[in-house]
Amino acid sequence: MENLGVVKQLAMMGGLRNFVPLSSGELAKMLNISQQSASKKILGLIDDGIIERQFGAKKPLIKITKKGLGLLQKEYADYRRMFEALKKLSVKGVVISGMDEGRYYLTLKGYKEQLKRKLRFSPYEGTLNLKILPSEFSKLNVLKESPGINIDGFQDGGRTFGPGKCFFAKIKNVDCAVIIPNRSHYSDVVEVISKDYLREKLSLRNGDEVEVEIRL
Amino acid sequence: MENLGVVKQLAMMGGLRNFVPLSSGELAKMLNISQQSASKKILGLIDDGIIERQFGAKKPLIKITKKGLGLLQKEYADYRRMFEALKKLSVKGVVISGMDEGRYYLTLKGYKEQLKRKLRFSPYEGTLNLKILPSEFSKLNVLKESPGINIDGFQDGGRTFGPGKCFFAKIKNVDCAVIIPNRSHYSDVVEVISKDYLREKLSLRNGDEVEVEIRL
DNA sequence: ATTACTATAGCGCGAGTAG
DNA sequence: TCTACTCGCGCTATAGTAA
Secondary structure, eight states, X not given: OOOHHHHHHHHHTXXXXXXXXXXXXXXXXXXXXXXXXHHHHHHHHHHTTSEEEEOSSSSOEEEEOHHHHHHHHXXXXXXXXXXXXXXXXXXXXXXXXXXXXXXXHHHSHHHHHHHHHHHSSOOOSSOEEEEEOGGGHHHHHHHHHSOOEEEOOEEETTEEEOOEEEXXXXXXXXXXXXXEEOOSSOOSEEEEXXXXXXXXXXXXXXXXXXXXEEEO | OOOHHHHHHHIIIIXXXXXEEOOHHHHHHHHTSOHHHHHHHHHHHHHTTSEEEEOSSSSOEEEEOHHHHHHHHHHHHHHHHXXXXXTEEEEEEEEEXXXXXXXXXXXXXXXXXXXXXXXXXXXXXXXXXXXXXXGGHHHHHHHHHSOOEEEOOEEETTEEEXXXXXXXXXXXXXXEXXXXXXXXXXXXXXXXXXXXXXXXXXXXXXXXXXXXXXXX
């Protein structure tokens, strides 16, 4: 039966805890259906063991059974998983050599102190460069579209250093952060920083495939 | 349209974030309906602006729109409220005099130390007695059926003191706990303890009506 | 492979009404 | 009042099929 919406309505009236006084006519008005249809839905749910009903009091009393509670919990769990998954993003990439660019940027006060303040850890002076697998490119768009933690650009000695954003992340359960420059051009490389030297801590070599769990 | 279940299915496949490859035939199998019906549902959802579709790739690509996301969020919020409400119980009662029974029990080591350990506060040596309003009696059954925090009985000087259970609670945002003895006979009085002298802290007198927010 | 049209089958809704 | 039956209409799902 496709009547989970009816059970949900009953639940929102408190039918999970108590017998709730409810006539078929009242339910009909709530669901914008006829009294007859509401009556049939109630009978169907009783038949399926999803609700129970008591007569005798002024109004019929309806309560959701354990089975009905189970259905609602399953539905709730589905929605929870759905929205929890939205907060995370898992991306696979291959470790590549970064030619010490990252290390240079992380020595700059403008980035270093900002990252320390916003991420609440002092980054190791060097980045782990991950070349994202082509099959995962669409996930990079998610990063571009998510706000993340903003990193301001700055000027230093006449040179301009651009803004970007970063995201808390984990690689093999080790805390780190992913940095995404606000470049206009596309890049399939993300840089990962951490308070530790990740290559050593995770025993990584160029060419190794790793999975980054990013918290959006 | 009553097709939220379809949108939910799409969402669980990742359609909230990306275009997901999905033919009407595949959707049909997932929902146990015919390919034709699935096709119509898809068209209907596109018409309502709930999903969008792109052709051109090998498979049709489907993504949930902002409007569709809104519908799912509303549904999720409904379920959240429903289950959050299940964790709390608000009961109204009238302050009555307790004849110092509660005070006596709270001087007993067997109760006092157990409560301190399990509630993580040292109860003031006295209880606030609340006579529950008759209209709220059904809520007392909820307390009887909920596990709560178990309080063991004990023996002291040849006398037996019975077991019970308690629940963390709040009265006017002041932390307290409700004690429910495991008596076989029915009682419409609940005893409330706190680290403070509640009558004074809340300026309560016999006959005052108060509302207790109980955490199940 | 697909999508999605048309025509039909069948189920669900609601009106009328009994108890 | 209430529930819930029958019955007829209509919507919707499905089969067949075209593109």
